[in-house]
Amino acid sequence: DGGITQSPKYLFRKEGQNVTLSCEQNLNHDAMYWYRQDPGQGLRLIYYSQIVNDFQKGDIAEGYSVSREKKESFPLTVTSAQKNPTAFYLCASRLESTDTQYFGPGTRLTVL
C-alpha cells in the first residue's frame, strides 16, 4: 500500500524537551516537505528537501531541524528553541518534474 506515513498521530511533550516527528514515503518521490498548521490558518512551510542529503529552510524554520539521509525518510525535530510548538504538523512529498504535493495524515503535537 503506497503512501506517506507520519508517526505518531498524537504527541505530547514537556516544555524544554526536543521531539522528533517521523515521515516516511514509499512513492519514490524526490522532494519532501514539512508544514505547520495552526487552528483556523493555512499551512506554513518549515523545511523542504529536493534531494537526499540536502534541505532548505522554509518560511518558519526557527526552532526546527531536519535530516534527509534516505530518499524515503524526512524526520523533523522540534527543539526547545521553538517558542510555541503546539500545532498540527504535516509532511508532504512530490515527484520530480511534477508540481503536485501529496500529504501524510499529520501529527498533532501538544506541549504540556
Next chain:
Amino acid sequence: GENVEQHPSTLSVQEGDSAVIKCTYSDSASNYFPWYKQELGKGPQLIIDIRSNVGEKKDQRIAVTLNKTAKHFSLHITETQPEDSAVYFCAASTYNYGQNFVFGPGTRLSVLP
C-alpha cells in the same frame, strides 16, 4: 514574495446548491494552482489543480477557473452533498520560489441537509 488570499473564510450552503470559493495571488510568475480538501484531523487531499496555460478545468462536480490577468482563481462545487463539508485550501506556486506552495488561509464549507 507570493501572497495568497482566500474568501470567504466560512461558507454554508443547502444540499444540492453550488459553492464558490475564490483566491487571489500576488506573484504574476505563479504557474500552478492546486486545491486541497481537508477533513477534520486529517491531511489535505488534492481535489483539482490548474496550470497557468489553462483557463478552466472540470472534474465531475468540481471545476476550477483561472484569470491570469486579474490574478485570481476559483473553485466551483455543484450539487453539493453533506460529504463535501470540509476545509478547502487553495495554493499557488512559482518557479521563482522553487515551485514551493504558498497556501491561502482556508475556507470552511458546511453543506446543510
